[in-house]
Amino acid sequence: MVPGASTGLVALLGDPVAHSISPAMQxxxxxxxxxxxxxxxxxxxxxxxxxxxxxxxxxGAVGANVTVPHKVAVLQWLDELSPEARLLGAVNTVVREKGRLVGHNTDAYGFRRALEEGLGRLPRTAVIAGAGGAARAAALELARAGAARLTVVNRTPERGQALVEEVRRHFPGCRAEALPLGVEMAEALRGAELLVNATSVGMWPHSEEPPLLDPDWLPPGLVVCDLVYNPRETALIRAARARGLPTVTGEQMLLYQGARAFELWTGQPAPVEEMRRALLEALAAWPGARERG
Ligand SMILES: NC(=O)c1ccc[n+]([C@@H]2O[C@H](COP(=O)([O-])OP(=O)(O)OC[C@H]3O[C@@H](n4cnc5c(N)ncnc54)[C@H](OP(=O)(O)O)[C@@H]3O)[C@@H](O)[C@H]2O)c1
Structure with missing residues (x-):
């Protein structure tokens, strides 16, 4: 449909946004x-x-997506928050409802749907690398879904510890612990069903920098999920596949957080397959994808 005088606006607010996949997908x-x-x-x-x-x-915009670095700062300008946005303390989707701007967070939903689609279930024990926005969404969603044990591993140990304390406060039934990034991870991974990389390690243009962990630490049967989506096959996902481990890649989460945002703006089911096709096409055109040939 060619935009005209009655076309409604959905905006993406972020910095930078030049390489965003969301315009193509939405x-x-x-x-x-x-x-x-x-x-x-x-x-x-x-x-x-x-x-x-x-x-x-x-x-009179219909709504918006909010991305790095505004997901937390935007809260102060909104009229209301959904329970998910309140729990995560971050907003990635804004919906105008009767003139009020309501903040939602669809990252946790996207993460859960990606795991369910890839595995058909949600693991009950996980190691989560990272303590930023993506790690918070992953840890709190797993705990909310009934995870029994979570280990948060982060470069800055205090941030890992803060996330663990938050998980414990909201979900006392979940045994959560923090570890520094390093060899201690090997032991934690031996007792886990799932590893989530929620750090930016492996992301273009730093894709070939030192890996997050020694691939020999990945035990048989571990599910490896990398939230980084550029490149689509990160060094971690490559190492996991080389060992025959099941993997879930970042573009799955990107797709489902976008599908949920679409549903919030429009009240209609998202055309997921069309969105997936547009997302993969846009990702293939990214500088990181071109570099890897
Ligand atoms: N697939 C999706 O839909 C989706 C959604 C959201 C995010 N993501 C991806 O997830 C990643 C994290 O995003 P975010 O929003 O959580 O970012 P963030 O809030 O800035 O957090 C970044 C995390 O990465 C860690 N980190 C950064 N560089 C590191 C390094 N060289 N070595 C070890 N740890 C390092 C940071 O550790 P410190 O605490 O020590 O700084 C922190 O835990 C990004 O790659 C992003 O693209 C994907």
Whole structure:
């Protein structure tokens, strides 16, 4: 549908946004669903975030995605938060409802759907590497879904410990512990069903930097999930596949967080296969993908 005078706006607010996959994925979804909506990415410096949110209100935007580095800062400009956004303390999706801007977080949903699709179930014991936004979504969602034991491994140990304390506070039934990044991980991995890389290690343009762990630490039967989606096959995923381990890759989470956002904006089921096709096409055109040939 060609944009016209009645076209509704969905915006992406972030910095940077130039390589974002979401415009390709969401515009494909709007086209497939025959919706008169357009998704546009806006590079918003931190000091302009409040003005950008006021702009969403003034322009009557249908909603927005919020990405790095604004997912936490945006909370102060919104009228209401969903329970998921409140739990995670971060918003990646904004929906205008009766003139009010409501903040949601679809990252945890995306993570869970990716695991369910890849494995058909959610593991009950996991090692999570990282303690940033993606790690919080993964740890809190696994704990919410009934995980019995979680180990958080992070380069900055205090941040890992803070995430563990949060998991314990919200989900006292989950045994959570923090470890420093290093050889201690090997022991934790031996007792786990799942490893989640929620650090940015392996991400383009640093894809070939030192790996997160020694591949010999990956025990037989471990499921390896990497939230990094560029490149699609990270060094960690390559190492896991070389050992015959089941893997879940980052673009699955990206797809399902986007599908859930689409449903929140439109009230319609997301055209997931069309979104997947657009996402894979956009990822194949990324600089990281081209470099790897
Ligand atoms: N697939 C998806 O839909 C999806 C969604 C969200 C994020 N992601 C991906 O997940 C990754 C993390 O995102 P985020 O939003 O959580 O970022 P973030 O909040 O900035 O957190 C980054 C994490 O990576 C760790 N880290 C960074 N460089 C490291 C290094 N060289 N060695 C060891 N640890 C390192 C940081 O450790 P410190 O605490 O020590 O700094 C921190 O735990 C990114 O690659 C992002 O693209 C994917």
């Amino acid at each position: 515009n494909a979804a709007f086209r497939t669903a025959g919706l008169d909506l357009v998704y546009l990415a806006f590079r918003v410096p931190a000091e302009e975030l409040g003005a950008a949110v006021a702009g969403l209100r003034a322009l």
